[in-house]
Amino acid sequence: MRINPETVDRIKQASDIVEVVGDFVSLKKKGANYSACCPFHNEKTPSFNVNPSRQIYKCFGCGAAGDSIKFVMDIDGIGYGEALRYLAGKYNIEIEEEEVTDEEAIRQNERESLYIILNYAKNFYQQQLHHSEEGQAIGLSYFRERGFSAEIRKKFELGYSLDTWDAFSREAMSKGHSADLLEKAGLLIRKEDNGPANRHSPGYDRFRGRVIFPIHNVAGKVIAFGARILKSEKGGNAKQANQPKYLNSPETDVYHKSEVLYGIFQAKNAIRNQELCYLVEGYTDVISLHQAGIENVVASSGTSLTTEQIRLISRFAPNVTILYDGDIAGIKAALRGLDLVLEEGLNVNIVLFPDGEDPDSYVRKVGAEAFKAYLRQASKDFITFKTEILLKDAGNDPFRQAAVIGEVVNSIIKIPEAIKRQVFFHRTSEMMKVDEQMLITEGNKLLRKQQTQKSQEKTNRRPASEQENPNAIDEVIGTFQARNEELPADLFAPEMPEAEPVLRTKLYYQEEAFMKLLVLYGTKELEPSITVCQYVLGEVEGIDFSDTVFHHLLTLFRENYNRNQVLPTDYFLHHHEPEIRNLTIGWLATKYELSELWSEKYEIYVPFETDVLDKTAFINILRLKKAFIEEKMKACLAQAVHAKTEEEQHAVMSEYMFYKGISMAAAKELGSVIG
Incomplete structure (x- = not known):
């Protein structure tokens, strides 16, 4: 089906570019227009411009430009028709469609088909949660025990998958959805020759006998599912033995785990308004905090934080506070990956909960107000938190203390802004009782080592005739050291690839x-x-x-x-x-x-x-x-x-x-x- 021209005109007239872009990016008023850091390329200084009078946007950095429809298409990676449907839903416009030819139907965007079947699956799981005997007895009881109200269950569109091999896939195929599409959406697993599904079925459901957590993209479309098993191995049947506690959708054309944060759609407005994002680990952490009135929270869903996820947060707020449970060993492992957050220019704070507590359990234990007070009282900047954790672990061992200095300095030099680096060098020198200039010198050494490695890798990739003088960097650094001067902050800035010159008369x-x-x-x-x-x-x-x-x-x-x-x-x-x-x-x-x-x-x-x-x-x-x-x-x-x-x-x-x-x-x- 094709959206008729009259409906398209109504959608275009109703769409406001500031509202549409504001759903994905935090805009700042700048004269008659609005500006932001571009969501289509990585930048620290805003070059993305939104013009409300002309209803257009333009990035002066990467050149991206268009109207509301083009923005939705590019930001969500969808086709023209799906972008129109998204805007129609946003502005409550009834879509009138007209018939298309068989050839046009075949050419329909496969991504749009994936969104349709994933949305169908979400509705099916919701229906099973509230209207099937098994869903009410198992799934609904579990959510009620966690204290999730009907409003919260609706907000996150929670559901339940029946404990049968192919209840969902049979229902979906009876409605005209193909087995190939179900498989591409990660909802169906093709059976082996001697697989568990009956011989008349092409495969079996990926999610069976689990509560369902739909995963949404920034635009609110369902792109994947997380599922938690509830029956214990002893209480369950043979089918459930040795199954993982949590099961997630596989990577698909619309779902890339490293680029997604659970709860970002529900949290983006609160994150933008408060200019702060709380980052937790699991689905229930997010939902419990929303239940407590803390809505500016998202989850990394158990994965190590990625650059794409960090940049997604930075589109809405400059500050992120990471909430950890009391597992010190796990925290030490995670600290190494948080340098990525510093590199992207975000201000990072850490909150550590008491032993045996996580955000979900702690907010249910102490209540919403006490939980918010704890966040304010226990929050520490990342550098201070890392220094305290590592120093406590090092004890009085001078060798381990020296290693701590290297670890902390290595994090400080990841901060792009020179003023912030100076502040943290000063604070760290006081905490570790070492000379501030010594920390700066150590930072310069680490920068030198990193840049030398990068330069050497770059040189090794060039033909011998084009290789640079390998001693050039040492000579420059030696000049500064001879003068007893600090190295310039931008001396080791990453070299930008040269763009091909455009010859114009x-x-x-x-x-x-x-x-x-x-x-x-x-x-x-x-x-x-x-x-x-x-x-x-x-x-x-x-x-x-x-x-x-x-x-x-x-x-x-x-x-x-x-x-x-x-x-x-x-x-x-x-x-x-x-x-x-x-x-x-x-x-x-x-x-x-x-x-x-x-x-x-x-x-x-x-x-x-x-x-x-x-x-x-x-x-x-x-x-x-x-x-x-x-x-x-x-x-x-x-x-x-x-x-x-x-x-x-x-x-x-x-x-x-x-x-x-x-x-x-x-x-x-x-x-x-x-x-």
Whole structure:
């Protein structure tokens, strides 16, 4: 089925770019627009711009641009139709569909099919929890024992899978879902020749006799499931013997465990509002804290924290507090992986619970208010927490204490901001009773060692003729050490790969400026009944653009103007060709905005482009013609070099001087120093 055009128009009109982007990224008001760190590439300084008046976004770092639909497609990795359905659901718009051909149905995005079957599975498990005898007796009883209210169960869409081999898959296939799709979604396991399912079934359900925890992406779509077995081995039957306590969906096209945080959809607004994210380990930890009114919490689901998960948190808040149970051995192992969080620029705190307690058990034991008070009282920054833990473990052994210094300094140098590093070097020197400069020197040594290894690896990958001097880094460091100076903080900054240079002529930039003027202001009147489009097109008759996209745009304007139509900006903003659409968004988006203080406080009037359109149009035409003539001059010089006779060379140079005169006249008009 295809969404009909009228419904698509309603969805586009209802969608607000600030609301849509704000569901995924923490936006800050900046003049008339909003800004944030781009969710499509890693950055520390915000370059992502949202324009509410034009309903577009643009990243000045990676170039990502589009409208609400494009944003949902890119952020969630889904197709156009699924993005429309997401926005329709967000704005409570009833979707009207029309029939598609068999060929179009076959071409439907497989990812969309996975979302559909996963959502169907979620509904099935919820129905079994509340309406089957087994689900009520086992699953519902378990959730009630944990204190999960009906509201919380609905919020996290909890369910139950029946303790039978193929209850779900049989029901799903009876509704038209294929066994192949069930397998790709991680819901069905294909049976072996002598498998446990009956011979009429293609396989058996992955989740059987377990409570179900649906896993959502940031947009709220179900992408996977976690499942916990409840019957003990002694109390259960033979089928349940030796089964793991928790079972999770496998990796699929829509589920990558390293990129997902459990509860992020339910928690993102609270995380953004409080600028703080609590990170726990398990599903029930998240749900129990929500039950207690602490909603800015997510879980890593038992995996080591990954860079992708850290960046997902950073899209909503700069601060993260990790909640650990009292298992010191487990904490020491986890501490090594937390340097990743520091590298991404987040402020990391740690809370340690009493022995034998975890967030779930502790909040049920002491209650919500006491739990919140404990979080405030027990929270310590990561560097301080790590130092205390390792020093306690080292005791009075000087060798182990020295190793602790190396461990802590190695974490401090991961912090990107120089001021924060200095603060932690000072605090650590006080805690460990060692000289602060010694810690800084040790940090420089570690940086030197790491960078030398990286440089050596890079050198080894190059041909022998291109290898750099291996002693160059040592020489630079030696110079600083000889002066008894601290190494610059950015001396060992990671080297960025060089981008391929884009060779563009002066004519290209003049053509772009001309087309930008036409696309953005073509319908504006310079004087009564004379539009910008009419004026500039009349001045460039006989000129064809060299760039194919600009030539195409100019042709569109000319053809429509001949039909007495002037194409508006919105025509190009929603053009079916992505290149034209992205060019228009780039021209509309502004990286910097003029402060209102110029006029309000200092009474300084700065004219906008729309205030001087007549002058801008005139200058653009002159510059375009000048660049066009200069290309003609270059062509003449090339012909002169290859001229075979003196007469031919003289004719070419006469043509060159003719163009030169026009160029000089244009330069004089423009006020250029050199013609």
